[in-house]
Amino acid sequence: EKDLQQAVSATDYYRGIGYDVIGTFIGDSELFPLLQPYLEEKTTVLAGQSGVGKSTLLNTLIPELSLKTGEISEALGRGRHTTRHVELLELAGGLVADTPGFSSLDFDHIEKEELRDYFVEMENVANECKFRGCLHLKEPGCAVKQKVETGDILQSRYNNYLQFLQEITDRKPRY
Template sequence: MPEGQIRKAISGFYYVKSENENLIQCKGRGVFRNRGITPLVGDFVTIVQDGDNDATITEVHKRKNELVRPPIANIDQALLVFSIVEPDFSLHLLDRFLAVIESAGIQPVICLTKKDVAKDKDLRQAESATAYYRSIGYDVIATFIGDPDLYPLLQPHLAGKTTVLAGQSGVGKSTLLNTLIPELSLKTGEISEALGRGKHTTRHVELLEVAGGLVADTPGFSSLDFDHIEKEELRDYFVEMENVAHECKFRGCLHLKEPGCAVKEKVETGEILQSRHTHYLQFLQEITDRKPRY
């Protein structure tokens, strides 16, 4: 039976790119619903042809990871798109995105946009802040929509990988895709001056062939909560803390108030950014205050 990958899902239909490069419209098997299985964009599947243009998905292959909102599977990396201005760059939101993305086993790449409209002060602040993220292993790209070097800048990061775009509304995610693939003509939303954020413009999830890889255009991350993360797990998603946790006096150290905490020592010496630890503690409190699951 032929196999392929779900590239798009709309109104209960799945569009599967088959081994022979055809895009086939498919339905899911009724038994999937009984088993609690929902095929996702990015899934590798087995299909049975019902006719010339229709088919049924009979099997969803094992996933290496998945996201719930947006619903997508088998992602290699997330391009976290943040604007330097309009809206202003937020380290708190960046750290929230990084924790959520790390928890899904997805490699983040930080992309700063709108450097062409940012003032020198804003550029210096953004560069100073992201220098730390580079130092702990994250790739950081700074560009602007319409940058003639945008394609060669992003191509090495996108080639051979499946990438999901994520980031604050109004930062230019759809416009960035328009620049990479002009024929898409994706509808873009203007920033609301009153709210300081953009309008959601993408309504479905779709994998697009870009720069030798696949890029997921999605309605965005509608939820950035930590419902799937336990408080003992959060520390593992702050990479610089996870790297020094073995130096803590207590094996189960939460880097909170425990004596002999290597993380707190490195925060005091400046080796770990103070804001990273502050945000970690805020997220930890959020998880601790979460209502118990039943």
Template sequence: MPEGQIRKAISGFYYVKYDGGTVRCRGRGVFRKRKITPLVGDWVTYVQEGQEDATITEVHPRKNELVRPPVSNIDLALLAVSIVEPAFSSSLLDRFLVLVESHGIQPVICLTKKDKTNESELQAAEEAATYYRSIGYDVLLTSINEPDLLNKIRPYLEEKTTVLAGQSGVGKSTLLNTLLPGLSLETGEISESLGRGKHTTRHVELHEVAGGLVADTPGFSSLEFETLEKQEVGSCFPEFAKAAEQCKFRGCLHLKEPSCEVKRQVESGEILKSRYDHYLQFMQEIMDRKPRY
């Protein structure tokens, strides 16, 4: 039976790309009973029914999946975080980083709207970029109107399936329009009263960009750690994972344990205190989470 990859999902239909083109599919009725939901990015087997329609009969195993946005088999996450309009939020950035790290996805931080900053805002952004680079992340400072933007991002996108994520209003659709001018995604104005943008992307789709695939996804206003356990959080902070090798106790949670190397490095300034504060916040949220049955 033929196989392909779901490139778009909208109104109950799945658009599957195969060697000869694209076919519109529905999922098997039994999927609902088995609690199987096909996702954009899934590799699937399908049965042709007529010239235009088909039915997905099997969803192949995934290497990872995200709940919001609903995308699977992601290699890289391009995390769009604005420096201004809305103001830079290191807490939100760290949430994105923890989420993608927990799914084994390589993050690339894209700080947007550099062209709209004043001198002090730009300096703060560059200082943040320096720290995140020091712990192993790739960080790009971008302006939507810079002529070399595609060439700056292209090396990360080639032969990868990338999710473009970020809160509303940070310029995700504008960024993707820059990467693929013919796409012409709708962009939204920033709400001055709320300080955040309106959602403008209404479905999930993989677009061919710069030798890879990029998913344009709805913006986020919040993120929850729905499946992450407290024992896993430390490994999602690269500098914590490295320091933890010198903690006295194996499995140290870096909370009240004695001889904790993470806490020592926070006190010495080697680890950014805001990163540790966010770690404590995320740990508390997970410990307060209602148990799942």
């Protein structure tokens, strides 16, 4: 019950900031009609952490695939890279790429001043911050921090932002 409430809350939040969200469970017979408009005559890439169900999703959409799927490693708390290569599959008049999962994100191409632009809900209110170059950390008059306090921006999203910002700040300089 609690997990369902969290899923509904997260779904509502992401829809509210402009993302298309399709809630389903593996094996759902209504899955293909829901996804078809996103797949028709397009090239689509399934990307995400290892073990989130990319291959399982494709097996549901194209049962004859019988793609190998794995379990979450209890020791690592993540998937075990069952998919080892990128494969293009025909679906809905387009192509879907099943990709190997990843276990970490790489921020080498993002500068700390750019990170805020990757969080749409922060980008939308950043112009209300007192300072133009606000990093949404300790600056006075930060509209983003105010929105976090009121719940208009999820604390978990802000925490992710802070974690990513720290990783960017701590990375070794590129030469």
